[in-house]
Amino acid sequence: xxxxxxxxxxxxxxxxxxxxxxxxxxxxxxxxxxxxxxxxxxxxxxxxxxxxxxxxxxxxxxxxxxxxxxxxxxxxxxxxxxxxxxxxxxxxxxxxxxxxxxxxxxxxxxxxxxxxxxxxxxxxxxxxxxxxxxxxxxxxxxxxxxxxxxxxxxxxxxxxxxxxxxxxxxxxxxxxxxxxxxxxxxxxxxxxxxxxxxxxxxxxxxxxxxxxxxxxxxxxxxxxxxxxxxxxxxxxxxxxxxxxxxxxxxxxxxxxxxxxxxxxxxxxxxxxxxxxxxxxxxxxxxxxxxxxxxxxxxxxxxxxxxxxxxxxxxx
Amino acid sequence: xxxxxxxxxxxxxxxxxxxxxxxxxxxxxxxxxxxxxxxxxxxxxxxxxxxxxxxxxxxxxxxxxxxxxxxxxxxxxxxxxxxxxxxxxxxxxxxxxxxxxxxxxxxxxxxxxxxxxxxxxxxxxxxxxxxxxxxxxxxxxxxxxxxxxxxxxxxxxxxxxxxxxxxxxxxxxxxxxxxxxxxxxxxxxxxxxxxxxxxxxxxxxxxxxxxxxxxxxxxxxxx
Numbered sequence: 001x002x003x004x005x006x007x008x009x010x011x012x013x014x015x016x017x018x019x020x021x022x023x024x025x026x027x028x029x030x031x032x033x034x035x036x037x038x039x040x041x042x043x044x045x046x047x048x049x050x051x052x053x054x055x056x057x058x059x060x061x062x063x064x065x066x067x068x069x070x071x072x073x074x075x076x077x078x079x080x081x082x083x084x085x086x087x088x089x090x091x092x093x094x095x096x097x098x099x100x101x102x103x104x105x106x107x108x109x110x111x112x113x114x115x116x117x118x119x120x121x122x123x124x125x126x127x128x129x130x131x132x133x134x135x136x137x138x139x140x141x142x143x144x145x146x147x148x149x150x151x152x153x154x155x156x157x158x159x160x161x162x163x164x165x166x167x168x169x170x171x172x173x174x175x176x177x178x179x180x181x182x183x184x185x186x187x188x189x190x191x192x193x194x195x196x197x198x199x200x201x202x203x204x205x206x207x208x209x210x211x212x213x214x215x216x217x218x219x220x221x222x223x224x225x226x227x228x229x230x231x232x233x234x235x236x237x238x239x240x241x242x243x244x245x246x247x248x249x250x251x252x253x254x255x256x257x258x259x260x261x262x263x264x265x266x267x268x269x270x271x272x273x274x275x276x277x278x279x280x281x282x283x284x285x286x287x288x289x290x291x292x293x294x295x296x297x298x299x300x301x302x303x304x305x306x307x308x309x310x311x312x313x314x315x
Numbered sequence: 316x317x318x319x320x321x322x323x324x325x326x327x328x329x330x331x332x333x334x335x336x337x338x339x340x341x342x343x344x345x346x347x348x349x350x351x352x353x354x355x356x357x358x359x360x361x362x363x364x365x366x367x368x369x370x371x372x373x374x375x376x377x378x379x380x381x382x383x384x385x386x387x388x389x390x391x392x393x394x395x396x397x398x399x400x401x402x403x404x405x406x407x408x409x410x411x412x413x414x415x416x417x418x419x420x421x422x423x424x425x426x427x428x429x430x431x432x433x434x435x436x437x438x439x440x441x442x443x444x445x446x447x448x449x450x451x452x453x454x455x456x457x458x459x460x461x462x463x464x465x466x467x468x469x470x471x472x473x474x475x476x477x478x479x480x481x482x483x484x485x486x487x488x489x490x491x492x493x494x495x496x497x498x499x500x501x502x503x504x505x506x507x508x509x510x511x512x513x514x515x516x517x518x519x520x521x522x523x524x525x526x527x528x529x530x531x532x533x534x535x536x537x538x
Contacts, residue, residue, distance in 0.1 A: 019417070019424065020412075021410070021413070021417075021421060021424065023410065023411075023412040023413075026412065212410050212412070215408050215409075215410055216410075216421070216425070217394075217397075218368065218370060218397060218402065218408070219397065219398070219421055219422050219425055219469075220394050220395065220396075220397035220398030220399075220400075220422065220425050220426070221394065221425050222390075222391055222394040222395075223390055223391075223394070225425065315369060315370060315371055315372050315393070
Protein backbone atom coordinates (compact mmCIF):
# COMPACT_ATOMS: atom_id res chain seq x y z
CA UNK A 1 0.00 0.00 0.00
CA UNK A 2 2.98 2.37 0.38
CA UNK A 3 4.12 4.22 -2.67
CA UNK A 4 7.04 2.55 -4.39
CA UNK A 5 10.50 3.98 -4.08
CA UNK A 6 9.78 5.44 -0.65
CA UNK A 7 10.79 2.72 1.75
CA UNK A 8 11.61 5.29 4.43
CA UNK A 9 7.92 6.18 4.64
CA UNK A 10 6.96 3.29 6.89
CA UNK A 11 9.88 3.91 9.19
CA UNK A 12 8.97 7.56 9.54
CA UNK A 13 5.38 6.82 10.37
CA UNK A 14 6.56 4.54 13.13
CA UNK A 15 8.98 7.06 14.53
CA UNK A 16 7.24 10.17 15.83
CA UNK A 17 9.62 10.71 18.76
CA UNK A 18 11.49 13.60 17.17
CA UNK A 19 8.31 14.84 15.52
CA UNK A 20 8.97 18.42 14.51
CA UNK A 21 5.40 19.70 14.24
CA UNK A 22 6.39 23.36 14.22
CA UNK A 23 9.30 22.96 11.80
CA UNK A 24 11.76 24.32 14.36
CA UNK A 25 14.71 22.42 12.94
CA UNK A 26 14.80 24.90 10.10
CA UNK A 27 13.70 27.98 12.03
CA UNK A 28 16.17 27.53 14.88
CA UNK A 29 19.12 26.49 12.79
CA UNK A 30 21.76 24.43 14.48
CA UNK A 31 24.87 26.55 14.06
CA UNK A 32 24.70 30.18 15.11
CA UNK A 33 23.08 29.68 18.51
CA UNK A 34 25.41 26.89 19.70
CA UNK A 35 28.39 28.94 18.53
CA UNK A 36 27.27 32.03 20.47
CA UNK A 37 26.38 29.96 23.51
CA UNK A 38 29.75 28.19 23.27
CA UNK A 39 31.49 31.57 23.34
CA UNK A 40 29.44 32.55 26.39
CA UNK A 41 30.16 29.23 28.08
CA UNK A 42 33.87 29.70 27.40
CA UNK A 43 33.79 33.13 29.06
CA UNK A 44 31.71 31.73 31.91
CA UNK A 45 34.26 28.94 32.44
CA UNK A 46 37.04 31.54 32.57
CA UNK A 47 35.02 33.57 35.07
CA UNK A 48 34.34 30.49 37.19
CA UNK A 49 38.02 29.58 37.02
CA UNK A 50 38.90 33.15 37.97
CA UNK A 51 36.51 33.09 40.92
CA UNK A 52 37.88 29.80 42.19
CA UNK A 53 41.49 30.91 41.64
CA UNK A 54 40.97 34.25 43.34
CA UNK A 55 39.21 32.52 46.25
CA UNK A 56 42.12 30.14 46.68
CA UNK A 57 44.63 33.00 46.54
CA UNK A 58 42.63 35.06 49.01
CA UNK A 59 42.40 32.16 51.44
CA UNK A 60 46.07 31.38 51.02
CA UNK A 61 47.15 34.94 51.73
CA UNK A 62 44.83 35.26 54.69
CA UNK A 63 45.79 32.07 56.56
CA UNK A 64 48.63 30.81 54.41
CA UNK A 65 51.87 29.35 55.70
CA UNK A 66 53.87 32.45 54.89
CA UNK A 67 55.20 34.31 57.91
CA UNK A 68 53.48 37.54 58.72
CA UNK A 69 56.58 38.99 60.40
CA UNK A 70 60.25 38.28 59.90
CA UNK A 71 62.67 39.14 62.70
CA UNK A 72 66.38 39.30 61.96
CA UNK A 73 68.89 39.19 64.82
CA UNK A 74 72.47 40.10 63.81
CA UNK A 75 75.21 38.22 65.67
CA UNK A 76 72.68 35.75 67.08
CA UNK A 77 75.14 33.86 69.24
CA UNK A 78 76.52 36.88 71.09
CA UNK A 79 75.11 37.46 74.62
CA UNK A 80 72.08 39.71 74.97
CA UNK A 81 72.30 43.17 76.56
CA UNK A 82 69.93 42.49 79.42
CA UNK A 83 70.22 38.75 80.07
CA UNK A 84 72.88 36.02 80.15
CA UNK A 85 71.38 33.99 77.23
CA UNK A 86 72.27 34.45 73.54
CA UNK A 87 70.70 37.32 71.58
CA UNK A 88 68.75 34.81 69.47
CA UNK A 89 67.27 33.02 72.49
CA UNK A 90 66.51 36.30 74.27
CA UNK A 91 64.61 37.71 71.29
CA UNK A 92 62.72 34.41 70.85
CA UNK A 93 61.78 34.41 74.54
CA UNK A 94 60.59 38.02 74.36
CA UNK A 95 58.52 37.23 71.28
CA UNK A 96 56.92 34.15 72.84
CA UNK A 97 55.97 36.20 75.88
CA UNK A 98 54.26 38.83 73.72
CA UNK A 99 50.47 38.51 73.60
CA UNK A 100 48.96 38.27 70.09
CA UNK A 101 51.77 36.18 68.66
CA UNK A 102 50.71 32.69 67.70
CA UNK A 103 53.94 31.15 66.55
CA UNK A 104 57.66 31.87 66.72
CA UNK A 105 59.82 29.70 64.53
CA UNK A 106 63.55 30.30 64.45
CA UNK A 107 64.86 29.20 61.07
CA UNK A 108 67.52 26.47 61.43
CA UNK A 109 70.83 27.36 59.82
CA UNK A 110 70.35 24.75 57.07
CA UNK A 111 67.10 26.36 56.02
CA UNK A 112 68.70 29.77 55.98
CA UNK A 113 71.55 28.43 53.85
CA UNK A 114 68.97 26.91 51.54
CA UNK A 115 67.24 30.30 51.24
CA UNK A 116 70.51 31.99 50.42
CA UNK A 117 71.67 29.41 47.94
CA UNK A 118 70.26 31.15 44.87
CA UNK A 119 72.41 34.15 45.69
CA UNK A 120 75.48 32.65 47.28
CA UNK A 121 75.70 29.22 45.68
CA UNK A 122 75.83 25.77 47.25
CA UNK A 123 78.76 26.57 49.49
CA UNK A 124 76.94 29.37 51.34
CA UNK A 125 77.16 27.38 54.60
CA UNK A 126 80.89 26.89 54.28
CA UNK A 127 81.64 30.56 53.76
CA UNK A 128 82.17 32.09 57.13
CA UNK A 129 79.65 34.84 56.55
CA UNK A 130 78.10 36.46 59.59
CA UNK A 131 74.55 35.23 58.99
CA UNK A 132 71.80 36.76 61.13
CA UNK A 133 69.35 34.63 63.09
CA UNK A 134 66.01 34.69 61.31
CA UNK A 135 62.61 33.97 62.89
CA UNK A 136 59.23 33.57 61.30
CA UNK A 137 56.43 34.98 63.36
CA UNK A 138 52.77 34.30 62.85
CA UNK A 139 50.21 36.51 64.56
CA UNK A 140 47.03 35.25 66.16
CA UNK A 141 43.97 35.44 63.87
CA UNK A 142 43.10 39.07 63.13
CA UNK A 143 46.07 40.31 65.19
CA UNK A 144 48.20 43.36 64.52
CA UNK A 145 51.90 43.90 65.11
CA UNK A 146 52.20 44.51 68.88
CA UNK A 147 52.91 48.10 69.94
CA UNK A 148 56.62 48.88 70.54
CA UNK A 149 57.80 45.38 69.62
CA UNK A 150 60.78 46.58 67.58
CA UNK A 151 61.87 48.91 70.39
CA UNK A 152 61.74 46.19 73.04
CA UNK A 153 63.61 43.69 70.88
CA UNK A 154 66.18 46.37 69.98
CA UNK A 155 66.81 47.04 73.67
CA UNK A 156 67.57 43.35 74.30
CA UNK A 157 69.55 42.83 71.10
CA UNK A 158 70.53 46.07 69.36
CA UNK A 159 70.34 45.95 65.57
CA UNK A 160 67.37 43.52 65.52
CA UNK A 161 65.11 44.17 62.55
CA UNK A 162 61.34 43.55 62.55
CA UNK A 163 59.90 43.35 59.08
CA UNK A 164 56.14 43.19 58.79
CA UNK A 165 54.46 41.63 55.73
CA UNK A 166 51.06 42.56 57.02
CA UNK A 167 50.44 45.64 54.84
CA UNK A 168 51.44 43.62 51.79
CA UNK A 169 49.25 40.72 52.73
CA UNK A 170 46.35 43.08 53.31
CA UNK A 171 46.86 44.61 49.89
CA UNK A 172 47.14 41.22 48.22
CA UNK A 173 44.08 40.01 50.06
CA UNK A 174 42.12 43.07 48.93
CA UNK A 175 43.34 42.46 45.38
CA UNK A 176 42.22 38.83 45.54
CA UNK A 177 38.82 39.88 46.84
CA UNK A 178 38.44 42.44 44.05
CA UNK A 179 39.37 39.75 41.53
CA UNK A 180 36.76 37.49 43.09
CA UNK A 181 34.06 40.14 42.85
CA UNK A 182 35.04 41.05 39.29
CA UNK A 183 35.00 37.40 38.20
CA UNK A 184 31.57 36.99 39.75
CA UNK A 185 30.33 40.15 38.02
CA UNK A 186 31.69 38.85 34.70
CA UNK A 187 29.88 35.56 35.32
CA UNK A 188 26.57 37.34 35.96
CA UNK A 189 27.08 39.53 32.91
CA UNK A 190 27.81 36.48 30.74
CA UNK A 191 24.64 34.80 32.02
CA UNK A 192 22.60 37.92 31.23
CA UNK A 193 24.09 38.20 27.73
CA UNK A 194 23.55 34.48 27.09
CA UNK A 195 19.91 34.80 28.15
CA UNK A 196 19.52 37.84 25.86
CA UNK A 197 21.11 36.00 22.91
CA UNK A 198 18.81 33.02 23.48
CA UNK A 199 15.77 35.31 23.77
CA UNK A 200 16.67 37.01 20.46
CA UNK A 201 17.15 33.63 18.76
CA UNK A 202 13.82 32.42 20.17
CA UNK A 203 12.04 35.54 18.92
CA UNK A 204 13.59 35.09 15.48
CA UNK A 205 12.34 31.49 15.52
CA UNK A 206 8.86 32.66 16.54
CA UNK A 207 8.79 35.19 13.73
CA UNK A 208 9.99 32.61 11.20
CA UNK A 209 7.41 30.01 12.28
CA UNK A 210 4.56 32.41 13.03
CA UNK A 211 2.19 30.81 10.53
CA UNK A 212 2.91 27.26 11.70
CA UNK A 213 2.44 28.33 15.32
CA UNK A 214 -0.88 29.97 14.50
CA UNK A 215 -2.07 26.83 12.73
CA UNK A 216 -1.03 24.52 15.55
CA UNK A 217 -2.49 26.94 18.10
CA UNK A 218 -5.74 26.88 16.12
CA UNK A 219 -5.75 23.08 16.22
CA UNK A 220 -5.77 23.23 20.00
CA UNK A 221 -2.12 23.23 21.00
CA UNK A 222 -1.72 24.68 24.50
CA UNK A 223 0.81 27.40 25.30
CA UNK A 224 2.68 24.75 27.26
CA UNK A 225 2.96 22.51 24.20
CA UNK A 226 4.28 25.24 21.90
CA UNK A 227 6.63 26.69 24.53
CA UNK A 228 7.77 23.14 25.32
CA UNK A 229 8.71 22.42 21.69
CA UNK A 230 10.70 25.65 21.47
CA UNK A 231 12.33 25.14 24.87
CA UNK A 232 13.33 21.55 24.07
CA UNK A 233 14.98 22.62 20.81
CA UNK A 234 16.70 25.65 22.36
CA UNK A 235 17.81 23.57 25.33
CA UNK A 236 19.47 21.00 23.05
CA UNK A 237 21.28 23.71 21.07
CA UNK A 238 22.34 25.54 24.24
CA UNK A 239 23.61 22.35 25.88
CA UNK A 240 25.62 21.59 22.74
CA UNK A 241 27.10 25.10 22.86
CA UNK A 242 27.74 24.86 26.60
CA UNK A 243 29.52 21.55 26.19
CA UNK A 244 31.71 22.87 23.35
CA UNK A 245 32.57 26.01 25.30
CA UNK A 246 33.52 23.97 28.37
CA UNK A 247 35.68 21.62 26.33
CA UNK A 248 37.54 24.52 24.71
CA UNK A 249 37.96 26.29 28.06
CA UNK A 250 39.39 23.24 29.80
CA UNK A 251 42.96 23.29 28.39
CA UNK A 252 43.12 27.08 28.65
CA UNK A 253 42.15 27.01 32.33
CA UNK A 254 44.38 24.04 33.05
CA UNK A 255 47.29 25.99 31.59
CA UNK A 256 46.46 29.06 33.70
CA UNK A 257 46.06 26.93 36.83
CA UNK A 258 49.40 25.28 36.10
CA UNK A 259 51.06 28.67 35.86
CA UNK A 260 49.33 29.90 39.01
CA UNK A 261 49.94 26.75 41.07
CA UNK A 262 53.26 27.89 42.61
CA UNK A 263 51.54 30.98 44.01
CA UNK A 264 48.78 28.97 45.64
CA UNK A 265 50.85 26.04 46.90
CA UNK A 266 54.44 27.26 47.00
CA UNK A 267 55.51 24.34 49.16
CA UNK A 268 55.34 21.92 46.25
CA UNK A 269 56.87 22.47 42.87
CA UNK A 270 53.61 21.62 41.10
CA UNK A 271 54.81 22.84 37.78
CA UNK A 272 57.27 20.01 37.69
CA UNK A 273 55.71 17.39 39.91
CA UNK A 274 52.19 17.05 38.52
CA UNK A 275 50.49 17.15 35.15
CA UNK A 276 48.86 20.24 33.72
CA UNK A 277 45.29 19.06 34.34
CA UNK A 278 45.99 18.03 37.93
CA UNK A 279 46.77 21.67 38.68
CA UNK A 280 43.08 22.54 38.34
CA UNK A 281 41.52 22.81 41.78
CA UNK A 282 38.86 20.30 42.78
CA UNK A 283 35.93 22.81 42.91
CA UNK A 284 36.56 23.50 39.24
CA UNK A 285 36.25 19.82 38.32
CA UNK A 286 32.97 19.74 40.21
CA UNK A 287 31.64 22.88 38.51
CA UNK A 288 32.79 22.19 34.93
CA UNK A 289 30.25 19.43 34.11
CA UNK A 290 27.60 21.75 35.56
CA UNK A 291 28.33 24.34 32.88
CA UNK A 292 26.48 22.69 29.94
CA UNK A 293 23.69 21.78 32.36
CA UNK A 294 23.44 25.36 33.63
CA UNK A 295 23.46 26.72 30.07
CA UNK A 296 20.76 24.21 29.11
CA UNK A 297 18.60 25.31 32.04
CA UNK A 298 19.11 28.99 31.18
CA UNK A 299 18.15 28.19 27.57
CA UNK A 300 15.05 26.27 28.60
CA UNK A 301 13.85 28.96 31.01
CA UNK A 302 14.54 31.81 28.57
CA UNK A 303 12.75 30.04 25.71
CA UNK A 304 9.76 29.15 27.89
CA UNK A 305 9.39 32.73 29.12
CA UNK A 306 9.90 34.29 25.68
CA UNK A 307 7.46 31.96 23.89
CA UNK A 308 4.76 32.15 26.56
CA UNK A 309 4.92 35.95 26.54
CA UNK A 310 4.77 35.99 22.73
CA UNK A 311 1.80 33.62 22.66
CA UNK A 312 -0.23 36.14 24.68
CA UNK A 313 -0.87 37.98 21.41
CA UNK A 314 -2.86 34.97 20.18
CA UNK A 315 -6.35 34.58 21.66
CA UNK B 316 -24.18 23.86 21.05
CA UNK B 317 -23.39 27.35 19.88
CA UNK B 318 -25.03 30.47 21.28
CA UNK B 319 -24.52 34.09 20.23
CA UNK B 320 -26.09 36.72 22.45
CA UNK B 321 -25.84 40.31 21.17
CA UNK B 322 -22.33 39.66 19.92
CA UNK B 323 -20.43 42.53 18.30
CA UNK B 324 -16.94 42.40 16.82
CA UNK B 325 -14.43 45.05 15.93
CA UNK B 326 -10.82 44.39 14.99
CA UNK B 327 -8.20 46.50 16.67
CA UNK B 328 -4.91 47.45 15.05
CA UNK B 329 -2.01 48.39 17.30
CA UNK B 330 -4.40 49.15 20.12
CA UNK B 331 -6.76 51.27 18.03
CA UNK B 332 -10.23 49.82 17.72
CA UNK B 333 -11.46 49.69 14.12
CA UNK B 334 -15.08 49.90 12.96
CA UNK B 335 -17.48 47.20 14.08
CA UNK B 336 -17.70 44.41 11.49
CA UNK B 337 -20.36 42.28 13.18
CA UNK B 338 -23.33 43.85 14.94
CA UNK B 339 -25.73 42.45 17.53
CA UNK B 340 -25.62 38.84 16.45
CA UNK B 341 -28.04 36.65 18.38
CA UNK B 342 -28.77 33.08 17.41
CA UNK B 343 -28.18 29.58 18.63
CA UNK B 344 -27.48 26.22 17.02
CA UNK B 345 -28.51 23.12 18.89
CA UNK B 346 -26.01 20.31 19.34
CA UNK B 347 -26.12 18.18 16.20
CA UNK B 348 -27.58 21.03 14.12
CA UNK B 349 -26.58 21.92 10.54
CA UNK B 350 -26.41 25.49 9.20
CA UNK B 351 -25.46 26.98 5.89
CA UNK B 352 -23.78 30.33 6.42
CA UNK B 353 -24.76 32.52 3.48
CA UNK B 354 -24.26 36.09 2.34
CA UNK B 355 -22.29 38.18 -0.15
CA UNK B 356 -18.53 38.67 0.08
CA UNK B 357 -17.63 41.03 2.91
CA UNK B 358 -20.83 40.31 4.81
CA UNK B 359 -18.82 38.98 7.76
CA UNK B 360 -19.09 35.20 7.21
CA UNK B 361 -15.38 34.62 7.81
CA UNK B 362 -15.39 36.83 10.92
CA UNK B 363 -18.36 34.90 12.27
CA UNK B 364 -16.54 31.62 11.67
CA UNK B 365 -13.40 33.05 13.34
CA UNK B 366 -15.45 33.78 16.43
CA UNK B 367 -16.71 30.21 16.39
CA UNK B 368 -13.29 28.63 16.01
CA UNK B 369 -11.93 30.96 18.68
CA UNK B 370 -9.36 32.77 16.55
CA UNK B 371 -10.76 36.02 17.95
CA UNK B 372 -12.84 36.97 20.96
CA UNK B 373 -16.02 39.04 20.64
CA UNK B 374 -15.74 42.75 21.45
CA UNK B 375 -19.08 42.67 23.21
CA UNK B 376 -21.97 40.37 23.95
CA UNK B 377 -21.85 36.79 25.14
CA UNK B 378 -20.59 33.85 23.16
CA UNK B 379 -20.91 30.25 24.23
CA UNK B 380 -19.30 27.39 22.27
CA UNK B 381 -20.00 23.74 23.14
CA UNK B 382 -21.33 24.88 26.50
CA UNK B 383 -18.29 26.98 27.42
CA UNK B 384 -18.73 30.69 28.06
CA UNK B 385 -15.88 32.22 26.01
CA UNK B 386 -15.61 35.45 27.99
CA UNK B 387 -14.87 33.56 31.19
CA UNK B 388 -12.69 30.78 29.76
CA UNK B 389 -8.96 30.60 30.43
CA UNK B 390 -6.32 29.98 27.76
CA UNK B 391 -6.09 26.27 28.47
CA UNK B 392 -9.85 25.83 28.37
CA UNK B 393 -9.91 27.58 24.99
CA UNK B 394 -7.15 25.30 23.68
CA UNK B 395 -9.10 22.21 24.75
CA UNK B 396 -12.23 23.67 23.13
CA UNK B 397 -10.30 24.18 19.86
CA UNK B 398 -9.47 20.47 19.89
CA UNK B 399 -13.19 19.70 19.84
CA UNK B 400 -13.67 22.02 16.87
CA UNK B 401 -12.69 21.03 13.33
CA UNK B 402 -12.12 23.75 10.76
CA UNK B 403 -11.75 23.54 6.98
CA UNK B 404 -10.14 26.80 5.87
CA UNK B 405 -10.61 28.38 2.50
CA UNK B 406 -6.82 28.62 2.15
CA UNK B 407 -6.35 25.13 3.70
CA UNK B 408 -3.70 26.31 6.21
CA UNK B 409 -1.61 23.16 5.94
CA UNK B 410 1.86 22.95 7.44
CA UNK B 411 4.17 23.08 4.44
CA UNK B 412 7.04 21.20 6.08
CA UNK B 413 4.94 18.21 7.04
CA UNK B 414 3.78 15.31 4.88
CA UNK B 415 0.10 14.74 4.11
CA UNK B 416 0.11 12.03 6.78
CA UNK B 417 1.65 14.26 9.45
CA UNK B 418 -0.71 17.15 8.62
CA UNK B 419 -3.76 14.94 9.06
CA UNK B 420 -2.31 13.26 12.17
CA UNK B 421 -1.57 16.58 13.89
CA UNK B 422 -4.87 16.95 15.83
CA UNK B 423 -4.50 13.40 17.16
CA UNK B 424 -0.90 14.04 18.18
CA UNK B 425 -1.89 17.26 19.98
CA UNK B 426 -4.56 15.28 21.80
CA UNK B 427 -1.89 12.80 22.88
CA UNK B 428 -3.45 9.72 21.25
CA UNK B 429 -1.31 6.56 21.10
CA UNK B 430 0.80 6.36 17.96
CA UNK B 431 -0.68 3.04 16.84
CA UNK B 432 -4.17 4.50 16.82
CA UNK B 433 -2.93 7.63 15.10
CA UNK B 434 -1.38 5.53 12.33
CA UNK B 435 -4.51 3.46 11.79
CA UNK B 436 -6.97 6.38 11.91
CA UNK B 437 -4.87 8.67 9.73
CA UNK B 438 -4.20 6.05 7.08
CA UNK B 439 -7.88 5.17 6.99
CA UNK B 440 -8.91 8.81 6.74
CA UNK B 441 -6.46 9.52 3.91
CA UNK B 442 -7.67 6.45 2.09
CA UNK B 443 -11.23 7.70 2.48
CA UNK B 444 -10.39 11.05 0.87
CA UNK B 445 -8.56 9.16 -1.90
CA UNK B 446 -5.01 10.10 -0.96
CA UNK B 447 -3.73 6.71 0.27
CA UNK B 448 -0.98 6.86 -2.36
CA UNK B 449 0.20 10.30 -1.30
CA UNK B 450 0.81 9.91 2.43
CA UNK B 451 4.37 11.08 2.25
CA UNK B 452 3.89 13.99 -0.14
CA UNK B 453 4.20 17.50 1.14
CA UNK B 454 1.40 20.01 0.43
CA UNK B 455 3.48 21.82 -2.20
CA UNK B 456 3.63 18.59 -4.23
CA UNK B 457 -0.16 18.24 -4.27
CA UNK B 458 -2.88 19.87 -6.36
CA UNK B 459 -5.34 22.39 -4.89
CA UNK B 460 -8.07 19.76 -4.70
CA UNK B 461 -5.77 17.29 -2.98
CA UNK B 462 -4.69 19.95 -0.47
CA UNK B 463 -8.32 20.70 0.24
CA UNK B 464 -9.03 17.04 0.88
CA UNK B 465 -6.11 16.96 3.34
CA UNK B 466 -7.52 20.02 5.08
CA UNK B 467 -10.90 18.27 5.32
CA UNK B 468 -9.30 15.06 6.60
CA UNK B 469 -7.41 17.05 9.25
CA UNK B 470 -10.60 18.85 10.31
CA UNK B 471 -12.62 15.67 10.89
CA UNK B 472 -9.97 13.15 12.02
CA UNK B 473 -10.52 13.84 15.74
CA UNK B 474 -14.33 13.50 15.44
CA UNK B 475 -14.98 17.11 16.44
CA UNK B 476 -18.17 18.15 18.23
CA UNK B 477 -18.29 21.28 16.07
CA UNK B 478 -17.23 21.37 12.42
CA UNK B 479 -16.78 24.67 10.59
CA UNK B 480 -16.03 24.95 6.90
CA UNK B 481 -15.28 28.03 4.79
CA UNK B 482 -16.03 27.35 1.10
CA UNK B 483 -15.00 23.72 1.45
CA UNK B 484 -15.96 22.72 -2.08
CA UNK B 485 -14.17 25.58 -3.81
CA UNK B 486 -11.38 23.45 -5.22
CA UNK B 487 -13.23 20.14 -5.56
CA UNK B 488 -14.80 18.58 -8.61
CA UNK B 489 -18.46 17.58 -8.46
CA UNK B 490 -17.73 14.01 -7.39
CA UNK B 491 -15.40 15.11 -4.59
CA UNK B 492 -17.87 17.82 -3.53
CA UNK B 493 -20.64 15.22 -3.32
CA UNK B 494 -18.39 12.95 -1.26
CA UNK B 495 -17.58 15.87 1.06
CA UNK B 496 -21.26 16.67 1.56
CA UNK B 497 -21.86 12.99 2.26
CA UNK B 498 -19.11 13.11 4.90
CA UNK B 499 -20.53 16.28 6.48
CA UNK B 500 -24.02 14.77 6.63
CA UNK B 501 -22.64 11.56 8.09
CA UNK B 502 -20.78 13.46 10.83
CA UNK B 503 -23.87 15.57 11.43
CA UNK B 504 -25.97 12.44 11.76
CA UNK B 505 -23.47 11.14 14.36
CA UNK B 506 -24.01 14.29 16.43
CA UNK B 507 -21.48 16.82 15.14
CA UNK B 508 -22.76 20.39 14.84
CA UNK B 509 -21.87 21.60 11.33
CA UNK B 510 -21.65 25.15 9.93
CA UNK B 511 -20.69 25.61 6.28
CA UNK B 512 -20.06 29.03 4.73
CA UNK B 513 -20.50 29.03 0.96
CA UNK B 514 -21.33 31.01 -2.17
CA UNK B 515 -22.31 27.86 -4.00
CA UNK B 516 -26.08 28.21 -4.45
CA UNK B 517 -26.33 24.94 -6.39
CA UNK B 518 -24.79 23.10 -3.47
CA UNK B 519 -27.25 24.69 -1.03
CA UNK B 520 -30.17 23.82 -3.32
CA UNK B 521 -28.99 20.19 -3.57
CA UNK B 522 -28.65 19.93 0.21
CA UNK B 523 -31.42 21.99 1.71
CA UNK B 524 -30.90 22.83 5.40
CA UNK B 525 -31.37 25.68 7.85
CA UNK B 526 -29.23 28.73 7.08
CA UNK B 527 -27.88 31.90 8.63
CA UNK B 528 -27.80 34.83 6.21
CA UNK B 529 -25.43 37.72 6.84
CA UNK B 530 -25.38 41.14 5.24
CA UNK B 531 -23.17 44.06 6.27
CA UNK B 532 -22.29 42.28 9.49
CA UNK B 533 -25.88 41.76 10.54
CA UNK B 534 -27.98 38.65 10.64
CA UNK B 535 -30.72 39.35 8.11
CA UNK B 536 -32.26 35.90 7.89
CA UNK B 537 -32.37 32.69 9.82
CA UNK B 538 -34.38 29.96 8.21
